Amino acid sequence: MATRIGRYTLRLDTSPSVECYAAIGAKKEAEGPLAACFDQLMEDSTLGEQTWEKAESRLQKEIVALALNKGGLSPEEIDCIFAGDLLNQCTSSSYGLRSFGLPLIGVYGACSTMAESLGLAGLFVEGGFARRAMAVTSSHFCSAEKQFRFPLEYGGQRPPTSQWTVTGAGAAVAGPSGGPPYLRAVTFGRVQDMGIKDANNMGAAMAPAAADTLLRYFDDTRTAPEDYDMIFTGDLGQIGSDLLLQLTAPRGIDLAGKHTDCGLLIYDRKKQTEVGAGGSGCGCAATVLCGYLLDQLREGRFQEILFMATGALMSPTIVQQGESIPGVAHLLHLSANPWPKEVVS
Amino acid sequence: MATRIGRYTLRLDTSPSVECYAAIGAKKEAEGPLAACFDQLMEDSTLGEQTWEKAESRLQKEIVALALNKGGLSPEEIDCIFAGDLLNQCTSSSYGLRSFGLPLIGVYGACSTMAESLGLAGLFVEGGFARRAMAVTSSHFCSAEKQFRFPLEYGGQRPPTSQWTVTGAGAAVAGPSGGPPYLRAVTFGRVQDMGIKDANNMGAAMAPAAADTLLRYFDDTRTAPEDYDMIFTGDLGQIGSDLLLQLTAPRGIDLAGKHTDCGLLIYDRKKQTEVGAGGSGCGCAATVLCGYLLDQLREGRFQEILFMATGALMSPTIVQQGESIPGVAHLLHLSANPWPKEVVS
Secondary structure, eight states: OOEEETTTEEEOTTOOEEEEEEEEEOHHHHTSTTGGGOSEEOSSTTTTOSSHHHHHHHHHHHHHHHHHHHHTOOGGGOOEEEEEESSGGGHHHHHHHGGGOOBEEEBOOGGGHHHHHHHHHHHHHHTTSOSSEEEEEEEOHHHHHHHHSOOGGGOOOOOTTOBEEOOEEEEEEEESOOOSSEEEEEEOOBOBOOOOOOTTOHHHHHHHHHHHHHHHHHHHHTOOGGGSSEEEESSOHHHHHHHHHHHHGGGTOOOTTTEEEHHHHSSOTTTOGGGBTOEESHHHHHHHIIIIIHHHHHTTSOSEEEEEEEEEOOOHHHHHTTOOOOEEEEEEEEESSOOOHHHHO | OOEEETTTEEEOTTOOEEEEEEEEEOHHHHTSTTGGGOSEEOSSTTTTOSSHHHHHHHHHHHHHHHHHHHHTOOGGGOOEEEEEESSGGGHHHHHHHGGGOOBEEEBOOGGGHHHHHHHHHHHHHHTTSOSSEEEEEEEOHHHHHHHHSOOGGGOOOOOTTOBEEOOEEEEEEEESOOOSSEEEEEEOOBOBOOOOOOTTOHHHHHHHHHHHHHHHHHHHHTOOGGGSSEEEESSOHHHHHHHHHHHHGGGTOOOTTTEEEHHHHSSOTTTOGGGBTOEESHHHHHHHIIIIIHHHHHTTSOSEEEEEEEEEOOOHHHHHTTOOOOEEEEEEEEESSOOOHHHHO
């Protein structure tokens, strides 16, 4: 039974484990600084499929199989999957996961999906609703460019504020195993819209949501940045990260040295200049979490982290109609240790 | 704390109440047999907005305000909203709900969204994750036609298997009030794909998912159709409903006289011949549930019902690529009475 802390934060008193997890990337990710953290790096970003949409579905299928395999689990040991993605009607998830025969609880949080889905999976374990629940998401540079911006063949120029959609997928299983890493708390985000209308500047559109969720989490838990080894946002990139610091500083929260962004970790922006302000897409936060962060916790190199994936909740249609871009951010507190007994008893 | 019954079904031992709910429709719904059940019927299906997408967002904003108002609740009394819709990137939900300042947990289940979101809301109450959680969804004939089929101006012909997307929205609040109706059990669906490729025959694409979820629920709970006053599917329409009976009969489940479909209830197919095989869209199951079914339970005219909304998890893009259409169905057991103490103790 979770305990509500303050107005917005749920403390998972049983500290569900993230039992197993995996990350897949492709060529661009193989050239980045986290290359060694991926379980698999696809040479061929079509994955042998005829369309980019089918290639992305295939990423989800592969990542679920990989994560189960790493955990020595069969699909029958999973009670439900929370999954979503950026494609229209979330088809990567529905098509990619249809062969597993598991209850599918579809979610949509744009690039915040990894935090949303793993938060829900953890709560399902906490509440006894599932013995094990899985969280999955993906993105693909080519399906995203085609859908949100221009067909690749058009060769559209990208402004420096733009971000590079990660071709990759991450999956994680929440369960009762009792080993690290542990999921300690979840804060679901409120939609924030500061009027940004530039679909090539998602970092700016999402930063207010990241600030809102983080401030509410600190308020609720009476903690501060110094209580954590590090705070990882999902895909704010350089511009959104700078804005996050500017938005939180006036509230007395100094994130300097305590914050970085998955979109800044996954690529080397000096060498890979084409990535612009950093990585993005559901696969960005998902692969950095499932490829890098969870291992750091498991191996004790981090003790306490906050993982906050951010999503820009727009569609090309509605932005073309002159609307601004709302953002949302969901936060997870992950730890190398379960809650101490004196806290949760 | 929910109890897992069998492999797939969650029994909500605290029997959360559906405390308040509301339904909005438009002109076509005003001409149908359930007209009197709607809380509001919009004369102008633009809702004063410049685009169909914005009109549908407006539907979500209005329905949340209406449901809260009916329940005498302020937004501050709601801990989170589960919402989703059919539009690309679920923009009706994100844009429609951004002004409420509440945590938004985006879901995607196509037309199964009302059952998915209310199931999750009920589980959040059951698990102590929320004191009150809201479930919301919508659809709009004009935004759906434009996105999934043809622009209205094109005047495309509709085959008789096609269904008519409901212009409407429903919202319901799960909470602890202790009055009827009660949410007793949830079964989340597995994706089923029998190879249907006709995007004008959604009923056929979704019927296998409905059959799968229903059979698993009966297996898990050791109940049968005769234990319920009625079983309501979401939007199978006539063709999908016929198929559901054909798919369940060989398994010894006789639904004759015990099953109807929200898509058959909402319109008068004899007079409103343009609706084809019946109503559809997230708003179909949502308005029939929130406008009609929940009142029947509250007033004791039904004692036990199953509400199973069905979704076709396709996108136009992936169907044009030659893919078949997977379906999913999520089931809720709703009752005029809470679980008897001897069952849950």
